[in-house]
Amino acid sequence: GAVVSQHPSWVICKSGTSVKIECRSLDFQATTMFWYRQFPKQSLMLMATSNEGSKATYEQGVEKDKFLINHASLTLSTLTVTSAHPEDSSFYICSARDLGGAGNSPLHFGNGTRLTVT
Amino acid sequence: GQNIDQPTEMTATEGAIVQINCTYQTSGFNGLFWYQQHAGEAPTFLSYNVLDGLEEKGRFSSFLSRSKGYSYLLLKELQMKDSASYLCAVKDSNYQLIWGAGTKLIIKP
Numbered sequence: 178g179a180v181v182s183q184h185p186s187w188v189i190c191k192s193g194t195s196v197k198i199e200c201r202s203l204d205f206q207a208t209t210m211f212w213y214r215q216f217p218k219q220s221l222m223l224m225a226t227s228n229e230g231s232k233a234t235y236e237q238g239v240e241k242d243k244f245l246i247n248h249a250s251l252t253l254s255t256l257t258v259t260s261a262h263p264e265d266s267s268f269y270i271c272s273a274r275d276l277g278g279a280g281n282s283p284l285h286f287g288n289g290t291r292l293t294v295t
Numbered sequence: 296g297q298n299i300d301q302p303t304e305m306t307a308t309e310g311a312i313v314q315i316n317c318t319y320q321t322s323g324f325n326g327l328f329w330y331q332q333h334a335g336e337a338p339t340f341l342s343y344n345v346l347d348g349l350e351e352k353g354r355f356s357s358f359l360s361r362s363k364g365y366s367y368l369l370l371k372e373l374q375m376k377d378s379a380s381y382l383c384a385v386k387d388s389n390y391q392l393i394w395g396a397g398t399k400l401i402i403k404p
Binding site: 183219221268270288289291 | 328335336337338339340343382391392394395396397
C-alpha cells in the first residue's frame with residue numbers, strides 16, 4: 178500500500194529555534210499534502226494544504242510566517258516551525274493522497290512528529 | 296457551521312461487538328471516512344462510505360444514511376488491540392475533510 182514517511186518522529190528543541198519536519202510519499206506522487214496538528218485528546222486540526230510548485234494554503238488562524246511550508250517536488254513537503262515556543266509543542270502529522278488514485282481515495286498518513294519545545 | 300459528533304469514550308469487552316456512532320452536519324457531502332488511531336500514532340484508514348448502506352470489511356463494518364446525516368462503525372469479535380481512538384471524517388462540498396473529535400474505545404478482558 179501507499180507509504181508516507183515523516184521525519185523526525187520526535188524532536189526536542191529550545192524556545193526560539195526552528196525545526197524542520199519532512200514528509201515524503203515513498204511509492205506514489207502527491208500533488209497535494211496536508212499538514213495537521215493534534216493536541217492531546219483532541220482531534221486532528223488541519224493547518225495547511227501544501228501544493229507542489231505553488232504556495233501553501235493556510236487555515237484560518239495559522240500563521241504562515243511561523244509555519245513555513247515548502248512542497249518542492251511531487252514526493253516531498255516540509256514544514257518548518259520557526260522561532261518555536263512551548264505552546265507549539267504538539268503532534269504534527271502529514272498526509273497525502275495518491276495522485277493516481279480516485280478522487281475519494283483515502284489519505285495516507287505519516288507516522289507523525291512529536292515536537293517538544295522547552 | 297460544520298459539525299461532526301461522536302461519543303467521547305466507549306468501553307466494551309473482549310470478544311463482544313461495539314457500535315460507534317457519528318452524526319454530521321456539513322455543507323455538502325462527498326463521502327465519509329473512518330480512521331483508527333492508536334495513542335501516539337498517526338491515523339490509519341478503515342473504511343469509506345459514499346452511498347447509503349453497509350460496507351463490510353472483515354471484523355469491521357461501516358454504515359451510512361445520508362438522509363439522516365448518520366454513520367456508524369461496527370466492530371465485531373473485539374480484540375485488545377482494537378483499543379484506540381476512532382475518527383469519523385466527512386468530505387464536504389469543497390472536498391475538504393471535516394474531522395470528528397474521535398471516540399476513545401477501551402477494551403476490557
